[in-house]
Amino acid sequence: MAKINKNAVLLEAKGLYKTYTQTSGFFVKKQRVIKALNNVSLSIKKGETLAIVGESGSGKSTLARCLLQLLSLDQGELFFKGKNLNSLDVEGKKYLKRHIQMVFQDPYASLNPRMKISEILEEGLLIHDLGDKFSRDKKMRDMIKKVGLEVSDLNKYPHQFSGGQRQRIGIARALIVEPELVICDEPVSALDVSIQAQILLLLKELQKELGLSYLFISHDLRVVRHMADSIAVMHQGKIVEQGSIKGIYEKPKANYTRELLNAIPGNHFKFKVS
Numbered sequence: 001m002a003k004i005n006k007n008a009v010l011l012e013a014k015g016l017y018k019t020y021t022q023t024s025g026f027f028v029k030k031q032r033v034i035k036a037l038n039n040v041s042l043s044i045k046k047g048e049t050l051a052i053v054g055e056s057g058s059g060k061s062t063l064a065r066c067l068l069q070l071l072s073l074d075q076g077e078l079f080f081k082g083k084n085l086n087s088l089d090v091e092g093k094k095y096l097k098r099h100i101q102m103v104f105q106d107p108y109a110s111l112n113p114r115m116k117i118s119e120i121l122e123e124g125l126l127i128h129d130l131g132d133k134f135s136r137d138k139k140m141r142d143m144i145k146k147v148g149l150e151v152s153d154l155n156k157y158p159h160q161f162s163g164g165q166r167q168r169i170g171i172a173r174a175l176i177v178e179p180e181l182v183i184c185d186e187p188v189s190a191l192d193v194s195i196q197a198q199i200l201l202l203l204k205e206l207q208k209e210l211g212l213s214y215l216f217i218s219h220d221l222r223v224v225r226h227m228a229d230s231i232a233v234m235h236q237g238k239i240v241e242q243g244s245i246k247g248i249y250e251k252p253k254a255n256y257t258r259e260l261l262n263a264i265p266g267n268h269f270k271f272k273v274s
């Protein structure tokens with residue numbers, strides 16, 4: 001099991017802003033500015049899971065894309081292991097690309113249908129120059145077994161797998177380059193309910209074994225409760241409340257958090273909303 005110093009901050013975001021401009025109308029063009037991130041700050045500790053919850057459109061995926069540097073920020077600062085990401089050189093950017101990986105929502109769209117599983121897994125190893133052919137093959141065999149599939153599956157194509165199995169492949173692809181932080185953007189919401197628990201359990205086991213940190217994005221507060229150490233609640237681009245699992249579920253402060261908790265199906269206890 002990986003030895004980890006749980007209190008070390010792995011990733012820190014300070015005052016992130018991101019706006020989109022949407023144009024609508026055919027004859028008369030109207031422009032609408034959407035504040036997708038409006039002064040968002042958070043930190044993720046080593047070996048821990050921070051969940052981001054919030055309804056559709058609250059800015060969760062925008063946050064994920066900004067952290068992965070797939071989108072540029074309008075304003076704000078990001079630190080990974082204390083290093084300011086605005087000042088990274090080419091090597092630093094490559095390091096970051098390896099150490100922050102992503103598991104996507106849709107395991108159907110996120111795997112290239114023309115690539116064998118071995119090619120999908122090997123891609124990251126080649127990009128990051130990790131090992132020779134022999135050690136890459138061994139890493140792939142080890143990883144495919146770790147996610148609960150078989151070595152013979154490496155020779156197959158994505159269409160030969162079910163949704164849950166594809167998500168296992170997506171997880172293997174993210175983990176094979178040995179990242180420190182994995183951003184999971186709604187990793188089970190496209191799967192059958194019966195499969196969701198298996199994938200969540202797998203993510204938890206791998207976290208423990210490999211000492212991973214997760215940023216776990218979800219709109220489902222029931223799922224988050226079992227996955228996270230702490231939660232940030234997003235609403236219209238802002239974090240309206242942040243705290244431990246116990247604090248948020250037992251003593252939610254923000255009205256919006258109370259509304260989200262009250263909306264959980266089968267939840268008979270209702271918090272007061274002022």
Ligand SMILES: Nc1ncnc2c1ncn2[C@@H]1O[C@H](COP(=O)(O)OP(=O)(O)OP(=O)(O)O)[C@@H](O)[C@H]1O
Pocket residue numbers: 020021022034036054055056057058059060061062063219
């Ligand atoms: N590329 C884009 N161009 C313009 N507006 C965008 C773009 N991407 C997102 N938005 C808008 O920014 C806001 C935040 O979107 P985002 O996808 O981050 O939300 P989300 O919380 O991930 O939602 P969901 O739960 O539906 O995935 C929304 O109002 C969305 O319409």
Ligand SMILES: [Mg+2]
Pocket residue numbers: 060061062
């Ligand atoms: Mg999203």
